[in-house]
Amino acid sequence: MAEFDLVVRGGTVVTGADTVRADIGIRGGKIAAIADRLGGPNEIDAGGLLVLPGGVDTHCHIEQLREDGTADEETWASGSASCLAGGTTSVVTFSTQFKGHGILEPLADYRRRAKHSLVDYSFHQVITDATDEVIFKEIPQVVAEGIRSLKVFLTYDPLHLDDRSYLRVLAAARRNGALVTVHCENYEAIGWRTEALLAAGHTSAKYHSWSRPSIIEREATHRAIALAEMVDQPIQVFHVSCAEVAEEIARAQYRGLKVWAETCTQYFVLTAQDQDRPGFEGAKYMCSPSPRDAAEHARMWDVIRRGTIDVVSSDHSGWCYEGTRGKRMNGSDVSFRDIPNGVPGLAARLPVMFSEGVSKGRIDINHFVRLTATNPAKLFGLPGKGSIAVGYDADLALWDAGKKVTIDNATMQQAIDYTPYDGLDVTGWPVATLLRGQVAMRDGRVQAEPGSGRFLARAPYDLIKPRGVLPDGFDASAWA
Ligand code: DUC
Ligand code: ZN
Ligand code: ZN
Numbered sequence: 043m044a045e046f047d048l049v050v051r052g053g054t055v056v057t058g059a060d061t062v063r064a065d066i067g068i069r070g071g072k073i074a075a076i077a078d079r080l081g082g083p084n085e086i087d088a089g090g091l092l093v094l095p096g097g098v099d100t101h102c103h104i105e106q107l108r109e110d111g112t113a114d115e116e117t118w119a120s121g122s123a124s125c126l127a128g129g130t131t132s133v134v135t136f137s138t139q140f141k142g143h144g145i146l147e148p149l150a151d152y153r154r155r156a157k158h159s160l161v162d163y164s165f166h167q168v169i170t171d172a173t174d175e176v177i178f179k180e181i182p183q184v185v186a187e188g189i190r191s192l193k194v195f196l197t198y199d200p201l202h203l204d205d206r207s208y209l210r211v212l213a214a215a216r217r218n219g220a221l222v223t224v225h226c227e228n229y230e231a232i233g234w235r236t237e238a239l240l241a242a243g244h245t246s247a248k249y250h251s252w253s254r255p256s257i258i259e260r261e262a263t264h265r266a267i268a269l270a271e272m273v274d275q276p277i278q279v280f281h282v283s284c285a286e287v288a289e290e291i292a293r294a295q296y297r298g299l300k301v302w303a304e305t306c307t308q309y310f311v312l313t314a315q316d317q318d319r320p321g322f323e324g325a326k327y328m329c330s331p332s333p334r335d336a337a338e339h340a341r342m343w344d345v346i347r348r349g350t351i352d353v354v355s356s357d358h359s360g361w362c363y364e365g366t367r368g369k370r371m372n373g374s375d376v377s378f379r380d381i382p383n384g385v386p387g388l389a390a391r392l393p394v395m396f397s398e399g400v401s402k403g404r405i406d407i408n409h410f411v412r413l414t415a416t417n418p419a420k421l422f423g424l425p426g427k428g429s430i431a432v433g434y435d436a437d438l439a440l441w442d443a444g445k446k447v448t449i450d451n452a453t454m455q456q457a458i459d460y461t462p463y464d465g466l467d468v469t470g471w472p473v474a475t476l477l478r479g480q481v482a483m484r485d486g487r488v489q490a491e492p493g494s495g496r497f498l499a500r501a502p503y504d505l506i507k508p509r510g511v512l513p514d515g516f517d518a519s520a521w522a
Pocket of ligand 3: 101102103357
């Protein structure tokens with residue numbers, strides 16, 4: 043019997059720490075050896091290529107349930123194929139809650155849908171209604187099933203939580219050993235500015251960013267951190283859009299708090315000015331927090347280099363531009379308030395960040411791997427993912443660092459009918475993606491079958507344990 047099922051030969055293996063010339067021997071879906079001159083009957087030639095850990099995208103919306111019983115247009119089959127096309131092998135998506143309802147029923151539905159995935163997956167549990175039933179009965183059950191992160195929104199109708207409800211979720215997470223992830227924008231301030239903008243006749247997509255300037259994100263980030271500090275509950279701040287928000291997080295990290303930061307691809311290449319395109323086009327670039335101006339991109343690279351940002355995700359959202367279920371769900375002649383937020387980006391994430399970061403010399407390749415694979419896997423408790431080591435899953439992206447591609451929607455291989463990165467020239471592209479030792483994408487052709495992805499139940503892990511530091515020693519989370 044051959045020693046290995048497959049050998050990846052002749053590549054340059056890159057982890058979050060090291061870059062070495064080595065072959066990789068794979069057995070039973072796992073990395074069995076990393077050494078010089080391995081061989082066997084089945085080899086894949088990685089000569090001239092980088093061998094990266096498969097990407098781990100810990101914030102993306104795939105086939106997310108809607109309140110009317112339908113789901114977003116990006117299905118598990120299409121979204122996960124897009125992941126493979128872009129070198130990503132694991133995702134964490136969202137099981138939702140609808141106000142007035144519990145979390146168990148939508149979770150069961152979502153689990154059924156996710157069985158079609160071509161990549162490995164786990165979920166965050168969104169909490170939009172912090173009832174006693176949800177807080178004391180359902181969250182413990184869901185976390186015990188391995189869904190070890192809760193997502194809260196401090197803005198958005200009808201998702202947002204007020205401060206008291208946010209505190210209750212933080213406390214529930216602390217009791218049950220989960221991480222809390224937070225969408226930080228000030229609900230009341232956005233509502234107030236939106237009302238004023240609409241009254242002044244400022245209705246087009248461009249005013250989306252005017253309704254939510256960066257100070258609104260900074261205030262909510264500060265508040266989210268302060269309340270988490272009071273409860274002694276670790277959090278991850280999602281989609282940091284600008285340096286002034288990252289500074290709030292850096293201050294918290296300096297004080298020793300367990301506060302981690304995520305940003306997304308769009309905050310390095312899109313701008314608020316993209317929303318000012320003619321007609322309805324601006325809707326294609328509308329997401330929250332809003333992209334800022336072009337000067338912010340350089341400031342974001344600075345905070346990346348300083349180490350404040352831990353994760354880069356896609357925040358891929360399933361809204362098509364055409365048709366009646368996506369960006370135009372409320373019509374094509376509506377104000378910015380009624381256009382759904384979010385941009386697609388599953389396949390674009392690694393190529394855009396590699397090109398803008400590594401190819402342009404802003405970060406080194408190991409930092410790129412940490413941001414896009416190693417850190418997300420560690421922070422969300424996915425052992426065996428996000429790095430290349432003996433015993434790890436053989437999830438690999440074989441990467442041509444010199445390949446030049448102009449992004450268009452066909453290269454994204456997604457169900458969404460546009461990409462906001464259309465026309466962007468990138469240097470660096472995945473030529474093959476392996477999931478647990480199986481070649482799942484080669485030369486742009488996705489060859490994995492729907493259902494080949496596995497649910498990743500997340501066990502308790504030390505990184506997200508509370509610090510044990512409470513303002514006056516009184517643990518309110520034991521009581522409420
Ligand atoms: N913002 C979010 O918080 N989620 C999805 C899309 C978006 O723009
Ligand atoms: Zn969000
Ligand atoms: Zn999101």
